[in-house]
Amino acid sequence: MTLTELMETLPYGPAPEAAQPALDWLKAHQGKFGLFIGGKWRDPASQEWFATLNPANAQKLAEVAQASAADVDEAVKAARKAFIGWSQTPGHVRARYLYAMARQVQKHARLFAVLETLDNGKPIRETRDIDIPLVARHFYYHAGWAQLMESELAGYAPLGVVGQIIPWNFPLLMLSWKIAPALAMGNTVVLKPAEFTPLTALLFAEICQNIGLPPGVVNIITGDGKTGAALVEHPGVDKIAFTGSTEVGRLIRKATAGSGKKLSLELGGKSPFLVFEDADLDSAVEGVVDAIWFNQGQVCCAGSRLLVQEGIAERMYAKLRARMEKLRVGNPLDKAVDIGAIVAPVQLQKIQHLVQKGVEEGARLWQPSWAVPSEGCFYPPTLFTEVAPASTIAQEEIFGPVLAALTFRTPEEAVRLANNTRYGLAASIWSEDINLALDIATQIKAGTIWINSTNLFDAASGFGGYRESGFGREGGKEGLWEYVKKAESPSPKAQSRKTRAPSRSAKETPLQPETFSLQPPIDRTAKLFIGGRQARPDSGYSKAVYAPDGQLLGEVGLGNRKDIRNAVEAARAAFEGWRKTSAHNRAQILYFLAENLSERAEEFGHRIHAQTGQDGRAEVETALEALFTAAAWADKYEGVVHPTPIRNVTLAIPEPIGVMGILCPDDQPLLALARLAGTALALGNTLVVVPSPLAPLVATDFYQVLETSDIPAGTFNIVTGERDELAKTLAEHDDVDAVWYTGPQAGHVLVERASAGNMKRTWMLLPSGPLPDTDEILRQATQVKNIWVPYGA
Numbered sequence: 001m002t003l004t005e006l007m008e009t010l011p012y013g014p015a016p017e018a019a020q021p022a023l024d025w026l027k028a029h030q031g032k033f034g035l036f037i038g039g040k041w042r043d044p045a046s047q048e049w050f051a052t053l054n055p056a057n058a059q060k061l062a063e064v065a066q067a068s069a070a071d072v073d074e075a076v077k078a079a080r081k082a083f084i085g086w087s088q089t090p091g092h093v094r095a096r097y098l099y100a101m102a103r104q105v106q107k108h109a110r111l112f113a114v115l116e117t118l119d120n121g122k123p124i125r126e127t128r129d130i131d132i133p134l135v136a137r138h139f140y141y142h143a144g145w146a147q148l149m150e151s152e153l154a155g156y157a158p159l160g161v162v163g164q165i166i167p168w169n170f171p172l173l174m175l176s177w178k179i180a181p182a183l184a185m186g187n188t189v190v191l192k193p194a195e196f197t198p199l200t201a202l203l204f205a206e207i208c209q210n211i212g213l214p215p216g217v218v219n220i221i222t223g224d225g226k227t228g229a230a231l232v233e234h235p236g237v238d239k240i241a242f243t244g245s246t247e248v249g250r251l252i253r254k255a256t257a258g259s260g261k262k263l264s265l266e267l268g269g270k271s272p273f274l275v276f277e278d279a280d281l282d283s284a285v286e287g288v289v290d291a292i293w294f295n296q297g298q299v300c301c302a303g304s305r306l307l308v309q310e311g312i313a314e315r316m317y318a319k320l321r322a323r324m325e326k327l328r329v330g331n332p333l334d335k336a337v338d339i340g341a342i343v344a345p346v347q348l349q350k351i352q353h354l355v356q357k358g359v360e361e362g363a364r365l366w367q368p369s370w371a372v373p374s375e376g377c378f379y380p381p382t383l384f385t386e387v388a389p390a391s392t393i394a395q396e397e398i399f400g401p402v403l404a405a406l407t408f409r410t411p412e413e414a415v416r417l418a419n420n421t422r423y424g425l426a427a428s429i430w431s432e433d434i435n436l437a438l439d440i441a442t443q444i445k446a447g448t449i450w451i452n453s454t455n456l457f458d459a460a461s462g463f464g465g466y467r468e469s470g471f472g473r474e475g476g477k478e479g480l481w482e483y484v485k486k487a488e489s490p491s492p493k494a495q496s497r498k499t500r501a502p503s504r505s506a507k508e509t510p511l512q513p514e515t516f517s518l519q520p521p522i523d524r525t526a527k528l529f530i531g532g533r534q535a536r537p538d539s540g541y542s543k544a545v546y547a548p549d550g551q552l553l554g555e556v557g558l559g560n561r562k563d564i565r566n567a568v569e570a571a572r573a574a575f576e577g578w579r580k581t582s583a584h585n586r587a588q589i590l591y592f593l594a595e596n597l598s599e600r601a602e603e604f605g606h607r608i609h610a611q612t613g614q615d616g617r618a619e620v621e622t623a624l625e626a627l628f629t630a631a632a633w634a635d636k637y638e639g640v641v642h643p644t645p646i647r648n649v650t651l652a653i654p655e656p657i658g659v660m661g662i663l664c665p666d667d668q669p670l671l672a673l674a675r676l677a678g679t680a681l682a683l684g685n686t687l688v689v690v691p692s693p694l695a696p697l698v699a700t701d702f703y704q705v706l707e708t709s710d711i712p713a714g715t716f717n718i719v720t721g722e723r724d725e726l727a728k729t730l731a732e733h734d735d736v737d738a739v740w741y742t743g744p745q746a747g748h749v750l751v752e753r754a755s756a757g758n759m760k761r762t763w764m765l766l767p768s769g770p771l772p773d774t775d776e777i778l779r780q781a782t783q784v785k786n787i788w789v790p791y792g793a
Contacts, residue, residue: 012328015335017124022114025203031062033198035071035222036205038078039215045070050224052198055121055341056332056376064198067223072190072230075219079161079188080236082216087158087186095146098184100211102139105132105176108207112200116172117332119199121341121377122295124333134457135176137645138475141459142180145480149185153480157487158186159262160238163231166201167244168194168343169298169399175201177474178241179218180459185483187239190219192231196343198222229255237261241482243300245397246423246468246759253756258749260764264472264482266300266464267759268397269425272418273303273454274440276411277312279430283452285319288403291428291454293327293339293381297401298347300469301426303454305394306405307417313407317385321366324381329372339401342377351379351400358384358393363404389420397423411436415443422758424466428454434789441787442653447473449787458644461786462652467737468759471783476642476652478784486776526556526700528563528720531570532713534703538562543721545697548613556696559721564688564729567717571659571686572735574714579656579684581712583635590631590682593709594624597702604701608670611695623674629774630678637683637778648790654782656684657761658737661730663723665742667768669695673702675771676740677716680781685738686715688730696720727751734758740780742767 032049034041048066053059067075086094105112112135113127120127145152162182166174171193182189193201205220221227225248232240232255239262242252246267256263273291275284291303308316332340342348359365363384372378382402387394393404408414418427418440426448431437434451441449447464450456457463462473473479525542527534537557545553578586597604601620608616642650660680664672669692677689691699699718706716719726724747731739731754738761741751748764755762763780765772772780 012336016331017114017117017333017335019114019118019333021111022118025111025115026062026199029062033062033202033222034065035067035075036202036208036218036220037071037075038081038219039209039213044068050195052119052196053344054118055343058376061118062199064202064222067192067221067227067230069230071221072227072234075190075221076161076163076234076236078216079190079219082214083158083160083188086188086214086217089186091146091149094184094186095143097211097213098139098143098146098180101207102136102143104207104211105136105139108203109133109136112172112203114333115203116197116200117340119197120168120171121332121343123337123340125335125337126295131170131173134459135172138176138180138459142184145181145477146184153185153484155487156484159483159485160187161236162187162189162239162241162483163234163237164189164191164241165228165231165244166191166193168196169295169300171197172200172204174243175204178243181474181479182241182483183217185480187483188217190221190231190237192221192223192228195222195224232256235259239263239483241472242266246470249470249759250756253759254753257752258745260748262482262485264464264474265470265759266472266474267425267468267470269300269302269423269465269469270305270395270397270421271301271303271423271426271428271446272305272307272444273428274307274414274418274430275309275312275316276414276429276431276433276436277309278432279312279452280432281312281316281319284316284430285323287428287430287452287454288320289323289327289338292403293401294455296339296342296379298343298399299455301448301455302399303426303428304398304403305421306403307414308405308407309414310407310409313405317383317405320383324383325368325370327368327381329378329380331373339381342379342400345377347399348377348379351398351402354393354396354398354400355382355402358387358391358402358404361388361391361393363387363391363393389417395421411440415440418444422468425469426450438787438789447783447785449785451787451789453648453788453790456644456646456648456788458642458646458650460642460644461650461788462784463786464784466783470759471761473784476784476786477640478652481779486773526554526697526720528557528559528567529700529703529706529716529718530563530567531717532707532711535563535566537721545611545695547610553610554697556700556720559690559719559726561729563719563721564726564733567688567719568659568730568733568735570714570717571688574712575658575686578686578712578715581684586682586684587631587634589710590627590634590678593678593705593711594627594631596705596709597627598624600705604670604698607698607701608695611669611697612667614667619668619671623670626671626674627678630674630682633679633774633778634682637782639784642786644788646790647792648788651787651789653785653787654683655785657781657783658685659688659735660685660781661688661690661727661733661736661739663690663727663730663739663741663743664692664699665765665767665771666692666694668771669698670702672771673699675774676777679774679777681716683778683781685781688717688719688736690719690721690723690726690730693723723747724750728754731755731760731762732757736760738762738780740765
């Protein structure tokens, strides 16, 4: 090739990164790694090993231990033993250990980057310039939170032993996302890296040794799904933090149901990438490259659905095809390569299968003219156009470099298409109209929104999903709550009162003739409250309500599945309107509700006393205070601006969960409505409330107050009946976004297991005793959306 031709074509020459330092490290360990338990290396009890391969050439890198249930048990015991001391270690000392981890990652940055590329197949430019710097950032950031925990999280304590299971797409980065906050808050860790990519986690274990981290604080166990299942099911684990597929997340939710383990799940996604007609198309094209071809599309928040406004669609596609022709697929250690290798043959086969499915369903396939390397697991960047919204490739997570493009005409249609998925992890919005972009951002159901940008991450900004993308957050202060609990010891569990039957003496006094001449009291039938109206129960049955002395007080309807469905439909219909009601107006309505309740304080006091035998007037006053508190927080539970270290504003905005089912405790029937339901309502949720099963007449009186207090129809629905029967229906309902359950342990198992259907959030409370503090209720009633807004010319 002549110099003139070279100047015209400007072809990339090879720029390989030296792999030898990483290969030397593997050789120094004889290519074989055991388990890191209690600060020491040990062979697996089963003496089983498996190979980890380089996906770019299928060559064996090392043999890694297959941990058995016995090994998991040893790791949990080591973590439990270490927890006693680590949890009491001063925050400053924990901060120094985390700082040391950050420094060690920086000192060995190139070794980590090369090893990650060899094991995972992603381009060296990504591991070197994105992954490893972010790993160090997470340890630095959380060192600061360890230092500040005592003052900024006063009243909270570590959970205990945390089991963490991470995926293969960002092996070391996911490790830092999980280990850093756990250690900062005083927990100890048993971490299982992905079977395909364990090597950087094992190098990290060496770092823990080098800095003198106390034995057992961090334990690294390798293995396949059986190892992960043993960790999830181990009774000595206090929390499971999992990142991976929604299917496995469901299994974990079911396996931990009723165990009392805290759970955070960061699951799959099918994130929309919206391009409006006023967008800078050249920038948007580069955004698409980062959104779907970064890490070969093996990113849970990959922008795999391109939604383009109809008028610019063909121009956008033309620019995109031209850019795809310039992308380079090849040896991940080549610094000039854009797209590396797919992690394993099984993942490559899945991508190929779904691409073929897209062709069969009528979408138009386009790939660049060049061929990918024949050796190793490679797949070319792929564009589908003319994709139907309900097609497989528009709905299923492919987890590969495959983009499905759809068009829209109006912003309203764009929102509907963006939300037309069971996932809700992230979204990217491209428009030069910041008013439009922010308006769309508030309507998309996803945990992270990028405006004129994509795939931006930082330790200061929380990350996590809505819907079937999971629950919980990682990063930012919001991520710390996943690793702490209230420091106060729980009150002794009060005995639940059983449903009382009327007491009769052995010799009943016969009725006197004059009794029959008295006029009987007018029978009052308490109904359900659905969609702003009193409604008779579908079952046609009622339930007797008795006083503590056995006196019959009245009857309430026995709600059933159909009543719950009607209530959920009413709540869903009311949600958008209530969510968009200004916080000030929601506060005013709650103040008005308290005002109307206070006018009937004497009546409610008598009703509470009759059903519970307790001081009813005192509970009314406490409930009024709770409603005032809920109203006060309506316009004061504010978001923050995260100090992410790039030119942008990252807005962390608390949003309502959506439709919530609240199953109230046995006692404090009015206070539970005011504090639990009132706070959730104040923050923009709509509710289906199942009141106290022992004192439900308070709730059927309370809906009379709701009717006169400007509460919009459908926002607050009340269904009386058998708590656990109704809890099961609420937990199984796919249009319910969260369930708060107070009841026996068997009910905890039922609700948490049933919630796995749509991965709804759950909160388990005791059936009696003190109610949660307001700060806990506020967090449980919201989910944080992070909106990234870059600025500057």
